[in-house]
Amino acid sequence: MKYILYSLIVFFYVNSACAQKNKQYLIDSILDTYINSKIKDSLLIANAHYKIGELYRYSFSGGDSAYYHYYKAEKIFKNLNNDYKTALALYGIAVIQKDEKDFTGSEITSIEAISLLDKVRTTNNSKKYKSFLFNNLGLVFDQLEQYEESISYHIKALNIKNNLKGNNESTIDNSKNNLALAYKNKGEYKLAIEYYNQILENKNLINERPDFYALVLNNYAHTLYLSKNNEELPKLYFKALKITDSVNPGGYNSIIINQHLAEYYDDKKNKDSAKYYAYKAKGISQKYYNDDLLKSLLLLSEIEDGDVAAMYSKEYIKLNDSLQKNERAIRNKFARIRFETQQIEKENVRIAKERMWLLIISVVLIISTFLLYMVITQRNKNKELKFIQKQQETNEEIYNLMLSQNENIEEARTLEKKRISEELHDGVLGRLFGTRLSLDSLNLNNSEEAIKIRGQYIDELKTIEQDIRKVSHELNTDFISGSGFIDIIKTFLETQTTAYKLSYKLEHDDTIHWDEVPNKNKIHIYRIIQESLHNINKHANATEVNISFKLKNNVICLIMSDNGSGFDVNKAKSGIGLKNMNSRIDDINGSINIISDKNVGTTVTIHAPIT
Incomplete structure (x- = not known):
């Protein structure tokens, strides 16, 4: 089901002949069908919301719809404790908030996403998205004219991108352009020009990304203009405009270049050229009805004279009020989406x-x-x-x-x-x-x-x-020291092996001075032999057992072996008998080793210090 869903989404995304309204209807229908189907996989549903949010953000210019699907995805991912996917959804939300001038909201969302990425396992993808979030924060603070913070975040983003695996030249150039823009807005033109030159040094950039090359060239030319270095102007502006028009005639990037040309010619007192490019910028920006149109109107109010200047000044004020109302409406719509989603979740x-x-x-x-x-x-x-x-x-x-x-x-x-x-x-x-x-x-x-x-x-x-x-x-002269303890062991073995129907063989090293061995140690050794015989009788089905005491480097070595059925040592480690044996050995600072083979037998080796 998930593969069908994703395939259909990609199909409608590629099919440019389909009207935008129909695309939205079809995608919503697919999602509703998927959610209402018998399959109730929360992770797949969250991924579907996230993919649709991505499509709206990149292709349909549907900020509110993208926000809705990102928000739905983020809530499901959060309930699933999937911090990585939650951070990705929050990144999409933060970008939309920034584009809609909800800078405070974008800052909060970006920081929340970064904190989630700090908790997940560090991978190339997690570092990549963290750099995107730092870049978004840099753009937010640039819009807020807090250039120190903007530069700081852009540098963080650039440092991460420089250490990513794979070919990241494009995204590194994007960060350098944003960092240079922040330096330019702050008035540090020398640093801005340095970063622009680093980007333009790539001779293949004009062929690989001509639109981006024109954007950087225009920014570089404008920085030269602001720093009073007009030797290469307006030649650089015309070059950037020519490349832009060759890629996308009358496209969005040409607005800013025409505005910069109008600004340049107005500064040179060439009113005719200034008006030409100012009106050209206004004509293109009317298609978008955004801040670029607002800037074109302000530029015309400064270039024109008399009533015409006043007319454009009034249009500027009217459009500015309209855009602010629209931004507030969008932010309210975002809040309403969050509220309605929370109400549904409460239900x-x-x-x-x-x-x-x-x-x-x-x-x-x-x-x-x-x-x-x-x-x-x-x-x-x-x-x-x-x-x-x-x-x-x-x-x-x-x-x-x-x-x-x-x-x-x-x-x-x-x-x-x-x-x-x-x-x-x-x-x-x-x-x-x-x-x-x-x-x-x-x-x-x-x-x-x-x-x-x-x-x-x-x-x-x-x-x-x-x-x-x-x-x-x-x-x-004393008899053999400690022979009494061995006598006790012999008596115990004779009694137990008779009861268990076992034959036994006991070997002991006469050099062991049992009188020097603490009573606690002898008690534990006696108990371990007792527990071992009990286990042999209960589980091993053995017919004979061999016991030997040897002295090595002032350590008593006790070895007990049988010819029983054997057992899995790893599975038996949790048994009470073995736990008691280990506890006794630990109490006298000794060690125990058990080797057992199926149908061969078991050997228990114990090392116990004399003192």
């Missing part, structure tokens, strides 16, 4: 509210039922979570008691070993040492047999002494 809002209330009443019972179900479900979940939490707390208390009991046993064992060591060293060993001394003193008997026997006893006593000393040292 649509009222209807939408009524439908919304019906929908709300229909949905309230469903929502209430759903909320009640959610409350009951949540309560049950809370009870379950509290039970699980209580169970976990109880398990931790039991485990802490186990560890505490194990520590008490180890402490008692150590004390007992120390007592036996002291007893052997200080009691038995002392007595044996005394006996050896006694026997040694008896060695004074020089009998060979006595000496031989005593020597044998003394050697035997020495051997006993060494054996007792060896036992004493071994008793005073």
Whole structure:
């Protein structure tokens, strides 16, 4: 549907034989048919309004109709939160407001559009339209004779255009011409001439854009005239007029050139030539009935004498009043369009509210039922979570008691070993040492047999002494540190694997001093093994599990692997079990890595610092 709509619009735009009234009727009919069709795509409708606004502005000279469609498009785009398209519609409105001399309105609209473009993603098109809006503001302030502001905005527009992608020579030349015009109106003729020369340096401009070339040449000539540099005048005026008439005989641009010629000859006291060109400008401008006709009448009132001058002065005043009334009427019409559109929108809002209330009443019972179900479900979940939490707390208390009991046993064992060591060293060993001394003193008997026997006893006593000393040292040396924690793990694995019908293999590095590991770390490691075994039993369908403890760079490395069915690690990351494991690892500043392959198994690797 949208392609048919756009095709028809383009067809009527190209078909110049169709009367303007018929064009307007047909386009409105197409739009009404489209809007009233079964398709209710707001974006397509807004685009249709925008396209029609563009056609009215560029081809039909229908400022009010263009304003209406731009305004409709802008409202729909705004409701869709489409800032870029809203800014484009506002740009069209701002240009129309400027053309109809609603300068304040055009300024406000342009600034609103720029603020919207500042929020959207920066693209070549967004920068291009921002430069157009700055250019429009420059033209607005030029009309208001606020030339500093006008120059500032034109420079902003020119800077953006210079950084656009693609061939932008034409639009850059347009900005330079507007900037030069602002400098000329301000009286800074040297700067104006500099920019005009930059444009005219393009030797292909006269062939590519002859009408624009003539416009720039005329502005350049007029700037020379205002700066009292008349050496190339009126030759430049005639050249510009010749080019304009060759492109569009009696066209709009020739009005200004003829006015400048009349002004030039009047300054030279050549009344006949001045009147000739002034009347020629008036004749052409009567077709447009705008400010150019007003300026032609003012020019004739200054060139003519006596009653004729007075007549044109009265016509000037009458036309000026008429144009001002017309401008006010157009501005009022714009305000009326906004008001009527807002009234329609309010009515649509009222209807939408009524439908919304019906929908709300229909949905309230469903929502209430759903909320009640959610409350009951949540309560049950809370009870379950509290039970699980209580169970976990109880398990931790039991485990802490186990560890505490194990520590008490180890402490008692150590004390007992120390007592036996002291007893052997200080009691038995002392007595044996005394006996050896006694026997040694008896060695004074020089009998060979006595000496031989005593020597044998003394050697035997020495051997006993060494054996007792060896036992004493071994008793005073600790057993493998932390073997109690490994015993707890073994007991837990034997119990759980029997319940889960699994076979297990446990390997541990004897260099790990579990007594130096904080109880909190051991509790978390115990719980992680417990959670892993639970997951293996619940999800993996495994038959065996391998667990190993290794020490690397003062970091305990725990590896648990099974031969189960495996799972998708990314999908399982949100599970409570894995979240608890990650939380425990984070609490001891460790790390966890899970690798799982379907039908192969799962490997959980944990690194936990000793301290």
